[in-house]
Amino acid sequence: MSETLKNVAELRRNYTRAGLNETEADPNPFRQFQVWFEQALSAELPEPNAMTLATATPDGKPSARIVLLKGFDEKGFVFYTNYNSRKGEQLANNSYAALVFWWAELERQVRLEGQVEKVSTEESTAYFESRPFGSRLGAWASPQSQVIASRTVLEEKLAALEQQYQQETVPKPAHWGGYCLKPTEFEFWQGRPNRLHDRLRYRQQEDEGWIRERLAP
Numbered sequence: 001m002s003e004t005l006k007n008v009a010e011l012r013r014n015y016t017r018a019g020l021n022e023t024e025a026d027p028n029p030f031r032q033f034q035v036w037f038e039q040a041l042s043a044e045l046p047e048p049n050a051m052t053l054a055t056a057t058p059d060g061k062p063s064a065r066i067v068l069l070k071g072f073d074e075k076g077f078v079f080y081t082n083y084n085s086r087k088g089e090q091l092a093n094n095s096y097a098a099l100v101f102w103w104a105e106l107e108r109q110v111r112l113e114g115q116v117e118k119v120s121t122e123e124s125t126a127y128f129e130s131r132p133f134g135s136r137l138g139a140w141a142s143p144q145s146q147v148i149a150s151r152t153v154l155e156e157k158l159a160a161l162e163q164q165y166q167q168e169t170v171p172k173p174a175h176w177g178g179y180c181l182k183p184t185e186f187e188f189w190q191g192r193p194n195r196l197h198d199r200l201r202y203r204q205q206e207d208e209g210w211i212r213e214r215l216a217p
Contacts, residue, residue: 013191014193014194015107015190015191015192015193015197016107016191016192016193017106017107017191018106018107018190019190019192019198020188020190020198020200021198022200022212022214025188025200025212027210027212028210029183029186029188029202029210029212030072030073030074032186032188032202033072033110033186033188034072036103036106036108036110036188037049037072039106040103040106040108043103043105043106045103045105045106047068048103049068049069049070050066050067050068050069050101051066051067051068051069051077051079051099051100051101052064052065052066052099052100052102053065053066053067053079053087053097053098053099054097054098054099054100055087055090055091055094055097056090056094056096056097057090057093057094058093058094063086063087063090065087067079067081067087069101070127070178075180075182076114076117076180076181076182076183077099077112077180077181077183078119078123078178078179078180079178079179079181080124080127080128080176080177080178080179081144081176081177081179082139082142082144082145082173082175082176083118083175083176083177084143084144084145084146084175085144085145086144086145089145091116091179095115095116095117096113096114096115096116097113097114097115097116097181098111098112098113099111099112099113099181100112107190107191108188108189108190108191109187109188109189110186110187110188110189111185111186111187111189112181112183112185112186112187113183113184113185114181114182114183114184114185115181115182115184116179116180116181116182117179117180117182118177118178118179118180119177119178119179119180121177123178124172124176124177124178125172127178128172128176128177129169129172133165133167133170136170137158137161137162137165137170138158139172139173139176140157140161140170140173141154141157141158141161142154142157183204184203184204185201185202185203185204186201186202187199187200187201187202187215188200188202192217195217196217197217198214198217199214199215199216199217200212200213200214200215201213201214201215
């Protein structure tokens with residue numbers, strides 16, 4: 001084993017920035033998320049809206065990747081992608097998924113679990129039209145998650161699309177749009193000294209709203 005690999009086991013950090021207790025946390029997890037998200041924005045963190053999206057096949061084989069949050073409210077958390085991608089195919093066959101936000105500089109993590117639904121075509125189109133010209137072309141150029149012969153395939157396709165549209169309106173592809181994860185569970189994690197981290201979980205109960213409970217780290 002190399003010296004570098006031996007040193008991995010020694011990597012550790014003692015978290016001391018803040019705490020999270022029940023008297024300060026909002027009883028509504030969406031409002032609590034908004035507070036933390038606004039603090040991440042104020043701290044000027046790189047890509048504060050980056051989140052890990054975990055999906056699984058119907059037989060439970062998981063996969064995960066980083067996507068960008070593009071909107072949230074009490075209806076859920078929205079992101080956009082190619083419906084024919086690996087994650088799109090998995091969501092079509094197993095609509096349950098999880099999200100994780102990791103804000104290292106604030107020593108915070110937020111986990112969400114719930115069911116995912118496609119957003120309306122109108123909402124997807126409105127967002128697509130707000131994207132930069134190159135990003136709109138990229139949605140057409142890339143057969144996401146499919147095997148391609150080389151990068152040249154993408155570059156040639158993009159060049160052809162640039163000639164075709166030349167800054168004209170680029171229509172939203174039928175295979176591209178938004179998803180909304182509707183959380184049934186949140187967990188807010190705040191790093192604390194000696195690995196005794198604060199973990200507050202919110203669980204949605206039918207006709208009872210949200211139940212908040214502390215988890216052992």
